[in-house]
Amino acid sequence: MTVALCPGSFDPPTSGHVDVIRRCARLFDRVVVGVVINPSKRSFFTLEERVGFLRAALADVPQVVVRHHQGLLVDFARREGAQVLVKGLRAVSDFDSELQMAQMNQTVGGVETMFMPTSPAWSFLSSSLIREVASLGGSVAGLVPDRVAEAMKERFNER
Ligand code: PNS
Numbered sequence: 001m002t003v004a005l006c007p008g009s010f011d012p013p014t015s016g017h018v019d020v021i022r023r024c025a026r027l028f029d030r031v032v033v034g035v036v037i038n039p040s041k042r043s044f045f046t047l048e049e050r051v052g053f054l055r056a057a058l059a060d061v062p063q064v065v066v067r068h069h070q071g072l073l074v075d076f077a078r079r080e081g082a083q084v085l086v087k088g089l090r091a092v093s094d095f096d097s098e099l100q101m102a103q104m105n106q107t108v109g110g111v112e113t114m115f116m117p118t119s120p121a122w123s124f125l126s127s128s129l130i131r132e133v134a135s136l137g138g139s140v141a142g143l144v145p146d147r148v149a150e151a152m153k154e155r156f157n158e159r
Contacts, residue, residue, distance in 0.1 A: 001029045001030060001081075002027075002028045002029045002030070002083065002084075003028060003029065003030045003031075003032065003080065003081050003082040003083060003084075004024055004027070004028040004030075004031050004032070004082055004083075004084050004085070004086045004114075005031075005032045005034050005073075005076065005077050005080055005082035005084070005085050005086070006020065006021050006024055006031060006032070006033050006034065006085075006086050006087075007034040007036050007069075007073055007076070007085060007087075008034070008035070008036065009035070009036060009038060009041075009043070009050075009127065010033075010035050010050045010053070010054060010127070011043045011044050011045055011050060011127050011131075012044070012045050012049075012050065012053060012127055012130060012131075012144055012148045012151075012152070013050065013053050013054050013057060013127075013144065013145060013148060014122065014125045014126070014127060014130055014143060014144050014148075015122055015125065015142065015143055015144060015145070016088060016090070016118050016119070016122030016123070016125040017054075017088070018054075018057050018058065018145060019118070019119050019121075019122055020086070020088035020116050020118060021033055021054075021058060021061075021064060022058070022061060023116060024086045024116060025061050025063050025064050028063070028084075029063060030063050030064075030065070031061075031063055031064045031065075031086075032064075032065055032066075032067055032080045032082055033054050033058065033064060033065070033066045033067070034067055034068065034069055034073075034076055034080075035047060035050050035051050035054065035066065035067070035068040035069075036068070036069055036070070036073065036076070037068060037069065037070040039070065044131055045151070047068055049151065051066050051067075051068055052147075053145055053147050053148050053151070054066045056145065056147050057145035057147070057148075067080065072108070072109070073085070073105060073109075073111075074105050074108055074109025074110075074111045075109070077105075077109065077111045078109065078111075082111070083111075083112065084111070084112045084113065084114055085102070085105060085111060085112070085113045085114070086113075086114050086115075086116055087101075087102075087113060087114075087115055087116070088115075088116050088117075088118045089115045089116070089117055089118060090118045090122075090123045090124075090125075090126075091123060098113075098115065101113070102115075122143075125143060130143060130144055130152075131152075134152040134153075134155075134156055135156060137156070140152060
């Protein structure tokens with residue numbers, strides 16, 4: 001059985017993330033979407049919210065499961081039985097840091113990484129830009145899963 005791990009902060013998940021995960025699910029028997037907790041970074045959405053957004057957005061893809069992890073990514077991959085990490089690449093600018101992480105994960109854990117080019121329709125998207133646009137009153141509808149857009153609207157209307 002081929003198992004891929006798609007890791008990230010997903011704060012929040014975007015339509016680009018969901019697209020990469022759906023395409024990944026066509027290539028592997030099982031895809032684990034891993035929400036990775038970074039204890040040194042304050043997140044915008046809680047872990048439970050981020051896991052919930054991803055579960056709702058991917059509920060129709062049976063081979064996808066959403067999990068969370070704190071600690072080394074390669075330990076997470078091993079625990080989930082994932083042979084490969086799959087990361088989306090939006091542009092050349094993503095490549096430097098992703099190559100470094102891929103080489104580190106291969107060295108410390110023997111875990112391979114494969115890169116999937118983001119669909120051109122979503123190559124300008126990032127979670128941080130989504131947070132910025134929404135916080136300044138812009139609409140992010142269509143750029144993120146519906147539940148995320150609703151949650152952002154609620155969050156910023158509350159302020
Ligand atoms: O969505 P992000 O924030 O770009 O995801 C980055 C992530 C979570 C994949 C990266 O920070 C990570 O792998 N964190 C786990 C800690 C770890 O294993 N660090 C060494 C990786 S080389």
